[in-house]
Amino acid sequence: MSATLRSVPSPAPVPRPGILDIDIYMPGESKLPGGVEPIKLSSNETPLGPSPHAIEAYNQAVKDLARYPDGQATALRTAIARRYGLDSSRIVCGSGSDELLSMLAHAYLGPGDEGIYTAHGFLVYRIAILTNGATPVVAAETDLKTNVDAILAVVTPRTKMVFLANPNNPTGTYIPIDEVRRLRVGLPGHVLLVLDGAYSEYVRRNDYEAGLELVATTDNTVMTRTFSKIHGLAALRIGWAYCPEAVAGVLNRIRGPFNLSSPSIAAGVAAIEDRAHEEAAIQHNERWLPWLSAEIEMLGVQVTPSVANFVLMHFNRSDGRTAEGADMFLRSKGLILRRVASYGLPDALRLTIGTEAENRAFVAALADFMRKPAT
Numbered sequence: 001m002s003a004t005l006r007s008v009p010s011p012a013p014v015p016r017p018g019i020l021d022i023d024i025y026m027p028g029e030s031k032l033p034g035g036v037e038p039i040k041l042s043s044n045e046t047p048l049g050p051s052p053h054a055i056e057a058y059n060q061a062v063k064d065l066a067r068y069p070d071g072q073a074t075a076l077r078t079a080i081a082r083r084y085g086l087d088s089s090r091i092v093c094g095s096g097s098d099e100l101l102s103m104l105a106h107a108y109l110g111p112g113d114e115g116i117y118t119a120h121g122f123l124v125y126r127i128a129i130l131t132n133g134a135t136p137v138v139a140a141e142t143d144l145k146t147n148v149d150a151i152l153a154v155v156t157p158r159t160k161m162v163f164l165a166n167p168n169n170p171t172g173t174y175i176p177i178d179e180v181r182r183l184r185v186g187l188p189g190h191v192l193l194v195l196d197g198a199y200s201e202y203v204r205r206n207d208y209e210a211g212l213e214l215v216a217t218t219d220n221t222v223m224t225r226t227f228s229k230i231h232g233l234a235a236l237r238i239g240w241a242y243c244p245e246a247v248a249g250v251l252n253r254i255r256g257p258f259n260l261s262s263p264s265i266a267a268g269v270a271a272i273e274d275r276a277h278e279e280a281a282i283q284h285n286e287r288w289l290p291w292l293s294a295e296i297e298m299l300g301v302q303v304t305p306s307v308a309n310f311v312l313m314h315f316n317r318s319d320g321r322t323a324e325g326a327d328m329f330l331r332s333k334g335l336i337l338r339r340v341a342s343y344g345l346p347d348a349l350r351l352t353i354g355t356e357a358e359n360r361a362f363v364a365a366l367a368d369f370m371r372k373p374a375t
């Protein structure tokens with residue numbers, strides 16, 4: 001008798017507890033109705049694009065697509081290690097740093113465990129915690145800034161992991177390395193502290209360090225980094241983690257054996273070696289971040305001081321100009337920003353620093369919006 005689909009009602013497959021509590025991550029949008037070519041300032045990508053050497057390396061890699069990539073991404077780990085003076089055996093590469101964040105949660109969190117992130121922390125942390133059946137615990141921030149005492153106050157015997165983006169997205173704020181050290185000292189030793197340094201290259205502050213030394217000198221701190229932001233390779237999905245030896249061993253056990261493609265490895269090597277291109281991106285940001293922040297404030301919109309390649313601006317509902325209204329108006333002018341209501345910031349918009357022309361177009365459009373009679 002051949003197998004038939006049963007017509008009697010049967011229970012449908014059910015995902016693990018926690019999965020259906022996840023709100024699907026909505027990336028920054030990139031399209032406008034009517035096929036207008038938008039100015040996309042919604043995903044913190046660099047306006048400079050990738051290093052020309054990275055594009056060249058990617059094109060060269062196309063010649064060898066039939067071969068599996070090097071599963072250890074040795075060339076990339078070696079290049080990263082050389083660039084930052086690290087031990088390459090403690091670097092694990094991922095398909096974007098998102099994959100590394102997910103793998104860390106998968107390895108260290110399960111039902112009954114708690115993972116902490118801050119009130120306006122990057123949403124991927126919550127998703128990674130819930131995916132593994134663990135409980136998300138949110139620590140309060142102070143003026144949209146990480147508050148170390150508030151994190152320490154929500155630690156319980158069940159806490160296994162703390163995720164901290166420094167600087168944070170979408171707020172653009174940071175805490176000094178002394179505060180990160182104080183957090184590490186205050187956390188129980190078995191709690192893994194994950195420092196997400198997606199924007200660390202942009203920060204120009206004397207009291208800031210990404211935390212590579214903290215990783216090197218403790219056995220319970222990990223740092224994740226990405227090629228998606230300053231290196232302009234978001235499409236290729238390249239991230240890396242610097243880990244204590246034991247954590248690197250754990251990640252290497254659970255990661256896909258070929259989790260980076262060879263074009264990604266090749267482009268990543270060229271990108272990390274192009275110091276001049278990275279420096280140009282920093283200089284561009286140094287020029288336009290203060291300019292945009294000042295221009296926006298002069299138009300009467302409050303800006304949270306940022307050290308990254310984006311700014312968070314706050315609209316004032318009571319004067320009739322909402323973030324939603326601003327977003328709609330800016331879209332009508334071809335500008336796409338990031339709504340951040342899903343981050344608990346319904347009155348704010350996040351703006352990525354663009355090219356000079358894009359930045360000027362944005363300020364002109366915002367000026368038009370603020371001049372319009374409020375509705």
Ligand SMILES: *Cc1c(COP(=O)(O)O)cnc(C)c1O
Binds near residue numbers: 095099165169234
């Ligand atoms: C953009 C971003 C990342 C990087 O994600 P990739 O997966 O590497 O593209 C990680 N963390 C934060 C806070 C980010 O904003």
